[in-house]
Amino acid sequence: MLDFTAISPHIRIKISPKAKRLALRLDGSKRHINLVIPPKASLQKAYEFAQINHLWIKNKIDELPPAIPYINGITIPIMGINRTLRIIREGKITQIELTDTELVVISPIEDPSPRIGRYLRNLALQKLGELARIKASQINRKLSKFSVRDTKSRWGSCSIDGRMTLSWRLIFAPISSIDYVISHEVAHLIHPNHGEDFWILCQNLSIDFPTGYNWMKKNGASLARYGEIPL
Numbered sequence: 399m400l401d402f403t404a405i406s407p408h409i410r411i412k413i414s415p416k417a418k419r420l421a422l423r424l425d426g427s428k429r430h431i432n433l434v435i436p437p438k439a440s441l442q443k444a445y446e447f448a449q450i451n452h453l454w455i456k457n458k459i460d461e462l463p464p465a466i467p468y469i470n471g472i473t474i475p476i477m478g479i480n481r482t483l484r485i486i487r488e489g490k491i492t493q494i495e496l497t498d499t500e501l502v503v504i505s506p507i508e509d510p511s512p513r514i515g516r517y518l519r520n521l522a523l524q525k526l527g528e529l530a531r532i533k534a535s536q537i538n539r540k541l542s543k544f545s546v547r548d549t550k551s552r553w554g555s556c557s558i559d560g561r562m563t564l565s566w567r568l569i570f571a572p573i574s575s576i577d578y579v580i581s582h583e584v585a586h587l588i589h590p591n592h593g594e595d596f597w598i599l600c601q602n603l604s605i606d607f608p609t610g611y612n613w614m615k616k617n618g619a620s621l622a623r624y625g626e627i628p629l
């Protein structure tokens with residue numbers, strides 16, 4: 399039995415029918431390196447491939463911003479306001495409440511991280527959805543569907559018929575960035591491309607385009623570091 403975790407605890411094996419060759423791909427939000435293996439390749443070859451590239455794997459993981467798991471006392475920015483996570487182990491059911499300064503979690507569960515994750519995702523669905531609908535109405539458009547995902551490569555998408563998806567992790571971003579990403583997706587309700595007219599509309603819709611845009615460009619990847627981090 400080959401122990402891939404001996405090379406790096408971050409390696410995950412992905413046997414892919416579509417893959418033509420062995421490849422290593424970073425999944426920053428999960429802090430995984432996926433080792434993609436074509437169906438016909440041998441596991442031994444894949445193991446050697448990962449071994450040869452162990453430094454690349456280590457560097458990629460080291461370059462990621464440090465993880466911030468949901469533990470008592472940490473600070474989490476939620477919708478532009480820093481809140482202290484307070485976990486109180488008591489009661490029979492899990493209760494979560496967001497105040498102006500804290501995210502209070504009262505729970506009998508030893509590690510309520512998955513519950514906190516679910517709570518924040520629902521909060522994102524509600525708060526980001528609200529903002530997106532208001533912004534769409536400014537250009538006389540309506541969203542036909544709004545959903546949130548844990549998207550890895552993009553912060554949102556929007557089709558001309560009004561189906562918008564945003565990464566729920568945007569709730570950890572500053573308001574100017576949340577506003578920029580929503581303005582960007584709303585602008586796609588009129589312009590399905592990234593042409594000049596699209597950017598003019600996007601900037602007009604944004605409350606502070608340069609701040610929001612630049613922060614996302616520089617710090618967007620850091621939004622993935624909150625929460626349940628495997629390892």
Ligand SMILES: [Zn+2]
Pocket residue numbers: 582586591592
């Ligand atoms: Zn776009």
